[in-house]
Amino acid sequence: MSSELIGISSMATRQILADLAGLYEQRTGCRAAFQSMGGVDAARRVRAGEPADIIVLASKVMRDLEAEGRVVFHSLREFARSGIAIAIPSGAQRPNIEGEEALKQATLNARKICYSTGPSGNHLKQLWQRWGILDAISDRATQAPAGIPVATILAGGEADLGFQQLSELLDVPGIEIVGPLPLDIQAVTVFTAGISATSSRVEEARDFVAYLTSPDSATAKRRHGMDPA
Numbered sequence: 001m002s003s004e005l006i007g008i009s010s011m012a013t014r015q016i017l018a019d020l021a022g023l024y025e026q027r028t029g030c031r032a033a034f035q036s037m038g039g040v041d042a043a044r045r046v047r048a049g050e051p052a053d054i055i056v057l058a059s060k061v062m063r064d065l066e067a068e069g070r071v072v073f074h075s076l077r078e079f080a081r082s083g084i085a086i087a088i089p090s091g092a093q094r095p096n097i098e099g100e101e102a103l104k105q106a107t108l109n110a111r112k113i114c115y116s117t118g119p120s121g122n123h124l125k126q127l128w129q130r131w132g133i134l135d136a137i138s139d140r141a142t143q144a145p146a147g148i149p150v151a152t153i154l155a156g157g158e159a160d161l162g163f164q165q166l167s168e169l170l171d172v173p174g175i176e177i178v179g180p181l182p183l184d185i186q187a188v189t190v191f192t193a194g195i196s197a198t199s200s201r202v203e204e205a206r207d208f209v210a211y212l213t214s215p216d217s218a219t220a221k222r223r224h225g226m227d228p229a
Contacts, residue, residue, distance in 0.1 A: 004031035010039035037145025078229030114159035122186035166225035
């Protein structure tokens with residue numbers, strides 16, 4: 001038997017989970033290690049039956065996995081809430097994002113746009129479609145490959161306007177965060193934790209999920225740009 005609980009998560013929550021796993025080990029002596037990747041890849045690996053104890057992904061995906069029998073029934077607990085932020089390469093001129101119309105114009109003015117996979121990327125594409133600019137920017141908008149942070153592409157000079165979960169943009173060298181999406185067009189992703197159906201340590205996993213979703217976890221979530229769910 002493994003000496004530690006194994007988790008699978010999306011990239012957005014990796015820093016929070018690393019912090020909380022360390023604090024939990026100090027408190028209980030139980031170790032937990034998470035493999036973090038793009039949410040689409042994570043769900044694919046869960047569906048392929050990869051051994052794990054805990055899964056932390058976007059709520060809709062977690063509900064689907066529960067319905068498919070990939071997650072222990074009734075083990076889902078909301079973990080954190082995350083909004084989308086806007087970033088630019090360090091030193092670049094900061095665009096005006098004060099309101100929906102200003103952000104639309106900043107998007108049209110951008111030389112190259114980068115956005116992520118998953119819920120935030122889907123929201124951006126729907127927003128651009130509603131604005132009627134999806135076709136106009138299609139040759140300038142690049143979706144970052146799964147598992148590759150938008151910040152990496154911005155810092156490398158391959159885009160001058162980027163959109164991703166705030167937690168994935170914080171404290172990354174080579175970029176500046178301009179701010180969140182305007183409130184009236186913001187999309188908040190709720191991440192949920194649950195117990196993998198492949199776990200042989202269900203009770204230990206249940207205790208860890210309870211810690212991840214307890215008030216004791218709130219400080220770590222806020223430090224990394226998310227709010228407790």
